[in-house]
Amino acid sequence: MDKMSGSRKAAVLLLSMGAEEAAGILRYMKRSDVEAITVEIAKMKRVDPALQDEVLNEFYHLSQADRQIAEGGADLAKEMLERAFDDQRAGEIMYRLRNFLQKRPFEILRKVDASQITALVQDEHPQTIAVILSHTDPAQSAAVLSALPSDLQTDVARRIALMGRAAPEVIKEIESLIEQKLSDLAADEASGGGGGLNVIVPILNNTERAAERQIMSGLEEQDPELAENIRNRMFVFENILQLDDRAIQKMLRRVDNKTLAMAMKGANPEMAERIMRNLSQKAAELLRDDIDVLGPVRIRDVEQAQRELVNIVRQLEDAGEIIISRGEKDDFIL
Structure with missing residues (x-):
């Protein structure tokens, strides 16, 4: 079994579970790994019971060793593996586990x-x-x-x-x-600190809107990804606080309730209060209910919703319905 590929062992392990449990595990794996494992599953007509027992036994000892190391018992984990496998195999497993566990988040x-x-x-x-x-x-x-x-x-x-x-x-x-x-x-x-996004964004923020449009249009043709990165930094969700109430109300009339609720899920208290203040009492109550119903949400979904609100503000400016003033002397005004 030592020569069996990891994807084949994983296939045997998943076949030992129910379809629902196996699907739940696959959802957390990289696409390349999922493809490799599903190919192995498709190739298997039946699993030899003895092979299945070996794979399950190895998985059990690996999981036990993983837990021991997480609790600080590396020596105990090594001893347990050496009892379960020969010295070479135990050493290989410990090496893999240590390499995996040494990479902590961030x-x-x-x-x-x-x-x-x-x-x-x-x-x-x-x-x-x-x-x-x-x-x-x-x-x-x-x-x-x-x-x-x-x-x-x-x-x-x-x-x-x-x-x-x-x-x-x-x-x-x-x-x-x-x-x-x-x-x-x-x-x-x-x-030498002579350029970069942190330099160009303030420059464009202080540029006349017509000139900014021309520059951004040219950048979008030459480097769409760079243009998008610059645009995302030029006016961000938090800048909505600097708009006056009439501008915020114009924005709110264009956004759907689901997007607004998702965006507000991650808003700070000041932003939440400002948005609620610009809604009718009934609309504000409905928004609070929509936010509560959402439950836990992904960060990227919240940020996407907030970007949609920012895009609406930019669209309103492009249409001449609001003016985002340029320069340090003025904030964002209607």
């Missing part, structure tokens, strides 16, 4: 200065910040939390306190985001 941030982490996360959704700070060193997390705006501090602290175990795919998604931001930061520093 490992890349453990050597990053707290001020840099603050700069990386300050524009992120409060739930995203909460997930990150709940996995970094407590001293790091404390320094970052202290550096955030006071209203955001409270929101993030509350989310950390109420947070359960984050889904692996959510952690992976946020890790990818942070790694990309660190990569962008490193590129900016390598070029």
Whole structure:
């Protein structure tokens, strides 16, 4: 059995379960792994009972060793594996387990200065910040939390306190985001800090709207991905607070209830109060009910809904219904 591929062993294991349980496990696996395992399942006409017992036995000992290591009992795990398998096989399993367990979530941030982490996360959704700070060193997390705006501090602290175990795919998604931001930061520093998104966005925000449209149109033709990254940073969900009430009401008339409820699921108290204030009493009550009905939601779904609201604001500006003034002297006005 030692020469059997991992995907074939996984296929045998899943065939030992019910279809519903097997499907539940497959949902958390990478697409390439799912394809490899399903190919093996399709090729199997029957599973030899002796082979099935061996696979189940190996899985049991692996899971037990995993638990022992997680509890700090690496020596005990090694001893248990050596009793179950020969020395070479036990050594191979321990090596794989240690390599897997040594990679903790957000490992890349453990050597990053707290001020840099603050700069990386300050524009992120409060739930995203909460997930990150709940996995970094407590001293790091404390320094970052202290550096955030006071209203955001409270929101993030509350989310950390109420947070359960984050889904692996959510952690992976946020890790990818942070790694990309660190990569962008490193590129900016390598070029002497002379450019980058953090430089062009304020420039465009202070550019006349006609000139900005022309620049963005050209960028969309040359580099659509870069244009989208710039656009997402130019006017963000939190900037809605800087619109006056009439502009917010125009935005609310264009958004559907489901999108608004999803966007408000992750809004800070100030934003929630501002939106509710610009709805009728009945509409505000319906929105609160819609938010409660949603239950737990994915961060990316909340952020997508918030982007839709931002897009509506930009559409209103393009149509001349509202004006987002340029320059530091004026805020966003109708």
